[in-house]
Amino acid sequence: MDIRLLAFDLDGTTLLKNAVLPERNREALLEAHRRGAVLVPATGRMRGFIPHCITELPVGYIITSNGGVVYDMADNEHIIENLIDNKTAIDVQNILDSYDVYIEYYTGGEAITKTGMPEKSRTHYGMPEVKWTFVDSKGYTFTDDFGRMLVETGLCPEKINLPYLPKRVRGEIWKRLSTIDGIRLTSSVPDNIEINSAAANKGGALRELCRMLDIPMEQVMALGDNGNDVTMLEAAGVSAAMKDGSEDAKAAATLVTAAHDDSGLAEAICKVFGFTVTSSAHPI
Known part of the structure; x- marks a missing residue:
């Protein structure tokens, strides 16, 4: 062939x-x-x-x-x-602010997360060992507030990544995010959510x-x-x-x-x- x-x-x-x-x-x-x-x-x-x-x-x-x-x-x-427009990213973050979960923003080929999140990935966020490399091997840029970062920078992210979500909240977050126009939700493993532009x-x-x-x-x-x-x-x-x-x-x-x-x-x-x-x- x-x-x-x-x-x-x-x-x-x-x-x-x-x-x-x-x-x-x-x-x-x-x-x-x-x-x-x-x-x-x-x-x-x-x-x-x-x-x-x-x-x-x-x-x-x-x-x-x-x-x-x-x-x-x-x-x-x-x-x-195929980027998520800034207004849509703000809408997504407004929902995510209701949950204490690990969040990453991908932009320019790199990742942004909140100050202190990597240090708490194993304990506070309960990431299983199979996930550790996805935190330890990344060179992050940090922010103290995702929402303020989006407003002040006008960032249009490549992807918003939730690498690990406990079962008790994953379904609820998926359902709430599904109400936002202009995004596509996928998973690469059963316990994550990957948020992209609808065009991506x-x-x-x-x-x-x-x-x-x-x-x-x-x-x-x-x-x-x-x-x-x-x-x-x-x-x-x-x-x-x-x-x-x-x-x-x-x-x-x-x-x-x-x-x-x-x-x-x-x-x-x-x-x-x-x-x-x-x-x-x-x-x-």
Whole structure:
């Protein structure tokens, strides 16, 4: 099959433990590139939080913040932006002010959070250990008041991220945020909420990028595992969901591959492109 562009989610799809690229996945991505496919990571992460094991690959473009911003890696400049307008961000924050939850704003490829939040992530906010790297590995800018920051700066964020929400409030917050026009709510794991502009989603960003590159969607392969990947899996001519992914992701994909921690990405790429990789190494 003539695949000219390969779009792949990171966490729960390509990476292990949110930071490690298994050797089989790396070899499969490199071989796909050698066969002419443009490599496009597509992630909910902001640009400054893409691990080196991904950026050292021959990546052509990166879809970040769930389609909030797309970068051309040749010059590291953004070529597509779908931002939350300032007034809408203020409306979102007015709701979030009612809850004592961990909040991040993504802008300019970096993250802003409230002073003191990272130090209280494990204790006060109760983040499970699997989430710690998403706090410890970020270089934050801090504010003392999200609402005042939005008013004073006119910030139009790429994404507003709620990385961990207790069950007792997640459903209520989702319901209240759903009343705001101009935003899209998604989740990359069951206990978070990711807030983007209504125009921002991985599938839409992928379609726009492919129009710019004159690549038909029939010649695109996408790989993902969760709710924020569904639009991308639906948009691509060929798509694969990880066996351990969400039910909506698996329903949206044209095939279901092995689990992400069993090199499901490599298995799917090899099947579609028609080659094999020899490595069986799984890094710790």
